[in-house]
Amino acid sequence: MTLLLDIPCPDCGRRRGVRKRGLGRYYCSNxxxxxxxxxxxxx
Numbered sequence: 001m002t003l004l005l006d007i008p009c010p011d012c013g014r015r016r017g018v019r020k021r022g023l024g025r026y027y028c029s030n031x032x033x034x035x036x037x038x039x040x041x042x043x
Contacts, residue, residue, distance in 0.1 A: 010039045 008015050009028035017029040024037040 007040050009033065010035055 006015055007018055007026070009018055009026075009031060011033050012028065012031040014028070014030045019027050019029065021027050021034065025034065026037070026040075027034045
């Protein structure tokens with residue numbers, strides 16, 4: 001299952017196209033970048 005999320009990509013800043021890939025891992029289809037939760041959420 002793929003979830004669309006309302007969090008911004010740390011590279012392009014877009015929210016559309018960000019998908020959850022696992023526990024604390026996300027992928028932005030706009031700029032083809034994988035990132036972690038710690039890169040975008042405080043704490």
